[in-house]
Every structure is written in structure tokens, then in C-alpha cells.
Amino acid sequence: MNKTAVYFVGIGGIGMSGLAQYFLAQGHAVAGYDRTLTPLTEKLVTLGATVTDSEDVTAIPPLFRDAAQTKVIYTPAIPAHSPLLDFFRTGEFVLQKRAEIIGEISATMPCLAVAGTHGKTTTTSLLTHLLRASGKKITAFLGGIAQNIGSNFLHEGQDVLVVEADEFDRSFMHLSPTTIALTSMDADHLDIYGSSDELAKTFSAFAAKVSSEKRFIRHGLAVDGNTFGLDVGTHRVVNLRTQEGCYIFDFQTPETTITNLKLPYPGHHNLMNASAALALALxxxxxxxxxxxxxATFMGVDRRFSVRMTSPKVLIDDYAHHPTEINAVVDAIETFYPNKIKLGVFQPHLFSRTRDFEKGFKKALARFDEVILLDIYPARELPIVGITSHILIEKLHPNTALISKEELYQKVANSTAEVVAIMGAGDIAFEVSAIMQTLKNQAHE
Structure with a gap:
């Protein structure tokens, strides 16, 4: 890249902040805007970036107003009418989506790409951990904070690039992978694709970027290639058992069998993620x-069934924002906390997703003994008439309440639930600390 300065519109997102770290590591001047300042943006500032939460174009530092010196990278999550984007578009700046830049980077080194509507972040984080432990010098762009490295980005070398192949906005079609894993193809992002069939076609088109020998596909998905699964597939988990809160299993491939593997991370969906990561690592x-x-030393990913406290209640923090992911949370709770009263606290993410999967959300949430709903987190969307969190209140589930954030802390504290799951992809994560403090205060009364 010939430009010396890089400006990010939406710099605080999990994907954009990782890319900003990449350019900082390359010695570029980096600045950017995000509407919310978070620990991710604070980290960027400590690394040398300039970050603002003002959309006023006067907040753009002088260097980054020079089109001859500056490349602009933006995320499709930014509204099209953004005053910053308008300023850059009318000023003859070079603008590129984050996906295009990741695509360019993927062409410079061997690229292991993990695709799927669920499981990408845990699989790529685990794969990163496995490759590092095997001595590989890697670069990784992750969709969450991997606990083993304390970051969503790693830049130690160019032996291998590990990247999430994001299906949103067809972003993954920019990648140049050498090997891929496909974890799931559940319907999602129907505001982009229109139908589940169109989504499946696009996943198939992405898989076709590599030969079938370089594809590792979850067993049962309609894509040719090697397959992985539990007791099925070319690469399979066998001899599964639990021991002291961990999964113990063997991993069997056409070439080898690795015995007595230990996964200290709950949920059968994580066994599938581990299968994909092990297959790619081999x-x-x-x-x-x-x-x-x-x-055995994988510490997981922040907000992926993260147990924040165990007393006076078990408090689980999870990114779940799709019915399949909520069901996975419940499955893990029922496995590791059987017969406990369960409270699900859920902040729906996107009006369109809430509308498209209303029935699935109701069915998944009904598996909790109690449910607390917050208002929909809009992210990039404008409201849709008639679509609010109220539509998820299942009349057959009387222990459901739609409340404000101000009411949340005491409502959780007063619940009879022994296990509480805080779920959502919006700003609900910022409420977890206050919930924990309320529970601790109540325990000391």
C-alpha cells in the first residue's frame, strides 16, 4: 500500500480494530471514528492511533484530510449517509471496504479461512492457538478476543494467515484462501441475501475457491470435500466422554488418530469447532x-460461554444473537449445570433478524425457566414498523419480561435462577459488570 495514512470509518468494530492494529504494526499513521469508545478503541490509542467518537469532519486530523496521503477503510455497518463517508467520497479519496483489504492481505501468504454462520470465531481462535503451539509464525484476524493471546489480532510472521471468512455482505468472496473450513450454513443475514437458498449458494461459491481436497466441511452440509463431525466424517471425534468438566476424546482422520485429547470448553458445538480447527492444523x-x-490449554474466546462468576449465581456472558446460538448456550448449561433453574437475558440484534427468526427465537428462549428481554439493538438498521422485542414474548411462557436496562440489575438479582445467561451481540456486554456487582452486593447484605 503506497498511502502513508489510513483512516477507519467504524474503527471500533471487532474486525476493523484488528485491521487497524495490522496497519499500525506496518508503521502507518492510523486514525478513525466510531460512535462508541470502548476498550478496543482505548487499546488502539495506546498503540498510537487517533480515535474520535465525533462524526464532525473537523475532527479528522489534518494528515488524514490529504487524499494523496490517505486511504480510507470503512465497514458496511456504517450508514450510507454518514457525513464522514460523504466527505471522503467527494474529496477524491481512495475508499475500500474492510473485506477488500483483508482479501488483499490473504493473497500474500497461505490463508486458512473459516466460514460459517456460527463457530467462526471460536474455530479461528483455537486454530491460532494450535498453530502457534506448533511453532508456526502466523498472522490472525479474529472476530473476538482470544483469551490465550488477549487480542483479536496477532502478527508474528507470514507462515500462515488465519482469518474468519465473513458471509455478511458477501465479504468472504474477496478472500484468496488456500484451505477452508465450513462450520455451518444456517439462514442468517436475510436482509442481504433475501433467502436461505441464496445464502447457501454463496457459501458454495466461496468453497469453490479451493479444490475439494482443501475443503473441510461440517458433516451433513451440501458441499463436497473432507468432512468433520462427531462419530461421522473423514475427520471425526470418537470415544467421547466427560471428565472433571472437560471433554476427553480421540480425533480420527484417514491418516492418523490422536488419542486422549482434552477440551476444557463446554458445549457439543465446541467439539465441532475443535474438529474443524484440528483438521486445518493437521x-x-x-x-x-x-x-x-x-x-488442553485453550482458554476460549471472550463472550463465548464466558463464566464471569459462580456465586451467588453462575453468570454466563455470551455473544449469542441467533436461535441456533441460543440453543447452543442452553445445551451447554444443561450439560454442565444440570437441573439448575435457568434465566436467559437477551438483547435482540437487528430488527430484520428479529423479524426473520421470530419463531426460532421464541422456541429457543422458551427453554429457559425465566426470560428477560431488552429492546432491540439496531446496529446498522433503522426501525421496522411493528418489529420490537415485544413480539418475542411467548404467551405460553409466563416468566418473560421486557424491561429497560435500568431495571436489569435488580431484576436479575431478584430472580430465583441459579444460572444466568447474558446474551446478545449489541451493547448488553457493557451491563455485565454492573450485574455482577449487584449480585455481589446482594450476597453481602
Missing amino acids: EANCNPESLREAL
Whole structure:
């Protein structure tokens, strides 16, 4: 890239902040805007970036107003009418979507790409951990904070690039992968694709970027290639059992079997994620013994079934924002906290997703003994007439309440639930600390 300065419109997102770290590591001047300042933006500032929450064009530093010096990177989550985008578009700046830039980077080194409507972040984070433990010098762009590295970005070398292949806005079609894993193809982002069939076609088109020998597909999906699964597929988990809160299993491939693997991370969906990561790591010529040792030390991803406290209640923080993901949270609770009273606190994400999966959300939430709903987090969307969180209140589930954030802390504290799951992809994550403090205060009364 010939430009010396890079300006990010939407710099605080999990994907954009990782890319900003990449350009900082390359020695570029970096600045950007985000409507909310968070620990991610604070980290960027400590690394040398200039970050503002003002959309006023006067907040753009002088260097970044020079079209000859500055490349502008933006996320499709930014509204099209953004005054910042209008300023850059009329000023002859070079504008590119984040997906285009990641695509350019993916062409510079071997690229392991993980696609799927669920499981991408955990699989890529685990794969990053496995590759590092095997001595690979890698670059990784992750969709969450991987606990083993404390970051959503890693830049240690160019042996391998690990990247989430994001289906939103067909972003993954910009990638140049050498090997892929496909974890799921559940309907999602129907505001972009229009139908589940169109989404499936696009996943198939992405898979076609590599030969079938370089594809690792969850068993049962309608895409040719190697397959992974539980007791099925070319790459399979076998001899599964639980021991002291961990999964113990063997991993069997056409070439080898790794015995007595230990996964200290709950949920059968995470066994599937582990299968995909192990398959890709073996394809990258990692030593099976190093993989056994590394898997046992995987610490997970922030907000992916993160247990924040165990007393006076078990409090779980999770990014779940789709019915399938909520069901996975409940499955994990029922496995590791059986027969406990369960409270689900859910902030729906996007009006369109709430509308498109209303029935699925109702069915998944009904698995909790109690449900608390917050208003829909709009993200990039404008309201849709008639679509509010109220439509998710299931009349057959009497223990459901739609409340404000101000009421949330005491409502959780007063619940009889023994296990509480805080779920959503919006700003509900920022409420977890206050909930924890309320519970601790109540315990000391």
C-alpha cells in the first residue's frame, strides 16, 4: 500500500480494530471514528492511533484530510449517509471496504479461512492457538478476543494467515484462501441475501475457491470435500466422554488418530469447532503431539460461554444473537449445570433478524425457566414498523419480561435462577459488570 495514512470509518468494530492494529504494526499513521469508545478503541490509542467518537469532519486530523496521503477503510455497518463517508467520497479519496483489504492481505501468504454462520470465531481462535503451539509464525484476524493471546489480532510472521471468512455482505468472496473450513450454513443475514437458498449458494461459491481436497466441511452440509463431525466424517471425534468438566476424546482422520485429547470448553458445538480447527492444523502439517498439548490449554474466546462468576449465581456472558446460538448456550448449561433453574437475558440484534427468526427465537428462549428481554439493538438498521422485542414474548411462557436496562440489575438479582445467561451481540456486554456487582452486593447484605 503506497498511502502513508489510513483512516477507519467504524474503527471500533471487532474486525476493523484488528485491521487497524495490522496497519499500525506496518508503521502507518492510523486514525478513525466510531460512535462508541470502548476498550478496543482505548487499546488502539495506546498503540498510537487517533480515535474520535465525533462524526464532525473537523475532527479528522489534518494528515488524514490529504487524499494523496490517505486511504480510507470503512465497514458496511456504517450508514450510507454518514457525513464522514460523504466527505471522503467527494474529496477524491481512495475508499475500500474492510473485506477488500483483508482479501488483499490473504493473497500474500497461505490463508486458512473459516466460514460459517456460527463457530467462526471460536474455530479461528483455537486454530491460532494450535498453530502457534506448533511453532508456526502466523498472522490472525479474529472476530473476538482470544483469551490465550488477549487480542483479536496477532502478527508474528507470514507462515500462515488465519482469518474468519465473513458471509455478511458477501465479504468472504474477496478472500484468496488456500484451505477452508465450513462450520455451518444456517439462514442468517436475510436482509442481504433475501433467502436461505441464496445464502447457501454463496457459501458454495466461496468453497469453490479451493479444490475439494482443501475443503473441510461440517458433516451433513451440501458441499463436497473432507468432512468433520462427531462419530461421522473423514475427520471425526470418537470415544467421547466427560471428565472433571472437560471433554476427553480421540480425533480420527484417514491418516492418523490422536488419542486422549482434552477440551476444557463446554458445549457439543465446541467439539465441532475443535474438529474443524484440528483438521486445518493437521493440513498445515502440525505435529499431532503438539496439538494434544495445545488443545488442553485453550482458554476460549471472550463472550463465548464466558463464566464471569459462580456465586451467588453462575453468570454466563455470551455473544449469542441467533436461535441456533441460543440453543447452543442452553445445551451447554444443561450439560454442565444440570437441573439448575435457568434465566436467559437477551438483547435482540437487528430488527430484520428479529423479524426473520421470530419463531426460532421464541422456541429457543422458551427453554429457559425465566426470560428477560431488552429492546432491540439496531446496529446498522433503522426501525421496522411493528418489529420490537415485544413480539418475542411467548404467551405460553409466563416468566418473560421486557424491561429497560435500568431495571436489569435488580431484576436479575431478584430472580430465583441459579444460572444466568447474558446474551446478545449489541451493547448488553457493557451491563455485565454492573450485574455482577449487584449480585455481589446482594450476597453481602
